[in-house]
Amino acid sequence: MTRQKQRIGNPSPLIFHLGTTIAAYHAALIAGSSSDLANFQWHSSLTHAAPTAPINRDALIHEVENRLRQVTSGLELWQNHPHHRTLTEPPVVWQAGASRLLDYGEKTHAPPVLVIPSLVNKAYILDLSEQKSLLRDLNAMGLRPFLLDWGAPQAAEQKFDLAAYIQFRALPALAEINRITGRPAGLLGYCMGGTIAAAIAQLSPDINALVTIGAPWDFSRATGTRLMMQKSGALNDGRDLRTALTNLSTTFGAVPISFIQHLFASINPIQFATKFQRFSKMDMTSEAAKTFVRIEDWLADGIALSGPAAIDLFLHWHVQNSIASGNWQVNGITIDAAKIGVPSLNICGRKDTIAPDHSTLALPDRNHNARIIRPNMGHVGMIIGTNAKKEVTEPLGSFLLEHA
Numbered sequence: 001m002t003r004q005k006q007r008i009g010n011p012s013p014l015i016f017h018l019g020t021t022i023a024a025y026h027a028a029l030i031a032g033s034s035s036d037l038a039n040f041q042w043h044s045s046l047t048h049a050a051p052t053a054p055i056n057r058d059a060l061i062h063e064v065e066n067r068l069r070q071v072t073s074g075l076e077l078w079q080n081h082p083h084h085r086t087l088t089e090p091p092v093v094w095q096a097g098a099s100r101l102l103d104y105g106e107k108t109h110a111p112p113v114l115v116i117p118s119l120v121n122k123a124y125i126l127d128l129s130e131q132k133s134l135l136r137d138l139n140a141m142g143l144r145p146f147l148l149d150w151g152a153p154q155a156a157e158q159k160f161d162l163a164a165y166i167q168f169r170a171l172p173a174l175a176e177i178n179r180i181t182g183r184p185a186g187l188l189g190y191c192m193g194g195t196i197a198a199a200i201a202q203l204s205p206d207i208n209a210l211v212t213i214g215a216p217w218d219f220s221r222a223t224g225t226r227l228m229m230q231k232s233g234a235l236n237d238g239r240d241l242r243t244a245l246t247n248l249s250t251t252f253g254a255v256p257i258s259f260i261q262h263l264f265a266s267i268n269p270i271q272f273a274t275k276f277q278r279f280s281k282m283d284m285t286s287e288a289a290k291t292f293v294r295i296e297d298w299l300a301d302g303i304a305l306s307g308p309a310a311i312d313l314f315l316h317w318h319v320q321n322s323i324a325s326g327n328w329q330v331n332g333i334t335i336d337a338a339k340i341g342v343p344s345l346n347i348c349g350r351k352d353t354i355a356p357d358h359s360t361l362a363l364p365d366r367n368h369n370a371r372i373i374r375p376n377m378g379h380v381g382m383i384i385g386t387n388a389k390k391e392v393t394e395p396l397g398s399f400l401l402e403h404a
Contacts (some may be wrong), residue, residue: 074276098151105144111404116193161308218362249307256266335368
């Protein structure tokens with residue numbers, strides 16, 4: 001039997017994850033010596049249960065050593081885990097450049113829905129496994145999902161900004177669905193794909209409903225590391241960030257995924273440690289362990305971003321807040337959620353750290369006719385979490401069927 005390829009070198013950027021983990025625990029050791037001071041800053045979860053005596057330094061060192069061992073053990077277990085995703089893709093019914101349209105509709109006469117994922121992660125998070133597949137669940141409910149797989153930018157897409165992706169990829173894909181099915185389609189967008197879907201809902205008359213999941217809209221209330229990155233990107237009126245992204249895309253053909261993954265990892269630097277500690281304690285033969293492996297494989301399997309699209313995402317959206325401030329245009333039209341004329345459902349996770357609810361709620365706040373669902377889940381959990389099917393997939397599927 002051929003041994004599966006190990007996942008050595010991942011999760012990306014591995015050196016950043018390990019470095020921040022060690023730095024965080026080193027800081028804990030230093031801070032522990034001051035734990036008896038009256039003004040010591042305990043974590044909010046410990047405010048009412050903080051120890052009254054100084055922390056024992058030897059016990060703290062032992063705990064740090066134990067947690068670091070769990071991190072490296074979990075990482076090694078994942079890197080050598082035998083499980084790999086093996087789902088077969090459905091038929092490709094349309095293609096332009098690197099982008100493809102996949103037809104998940106076994107029920108060919110069912111109401112169609114165009115599903116738009118993020119541009120910086122591969123689309124298969126929406127079809128992760130037979131047990132965790134939003135697309136296959138929607139088909140089982142009586143819909144015909146078509147997935148727009150953006151693909152990694154090739155020569156045709158290297159000069160695309162987000163407006164070009166909408167004009168030359170998403171809108172033609174929607175037109176192809178209308179041609180194949182002979183009827184308007186529903187529109188479902190996830191992450192920044194939801195933001196793009198909202199723009200399409202304003203621009204196109206060929207849809208009957210809009211659903212977004214974790215779609216960021218307003219970037220004005222950033223905190224912590226995200227705020228620091230915003231302020232850094234705003235230096236010199238954003239010229240330094242624009243130059244850096246342009247130079248990266250010129251050198252590599254697109255902004256490398258390692259750069260993008262580094263930015264996302266900076267939002268919650270300790271998350272790497274806590275999740276691999278948790279994985280180290282799992283039964284490696286369990287479905288939970290296999291799901292963890294699939295998710296980590298997907299996170300490590302990102303996509304480079306064309307230079308102009310990266311400038312849109314990181315400078316115009318995140319730093320200059322162009323969407324909420326009314327400065328994002330597509331095909332010469334200013335995108336404004338108040339001008340979305342179809343029934344809308346916006347799903348905003350209460351535990352979403354990638355697209356926090358204060359950012360995603362700005363979309364339905366502007367689109368006054370929208371319905372809102374606020375599951376107690378994170379960004380990825382809304383797609384593949386334990387309760388995702390009941391609390392997210394089934395309500396949005398019913399909504400799309402209702403307006404089909």
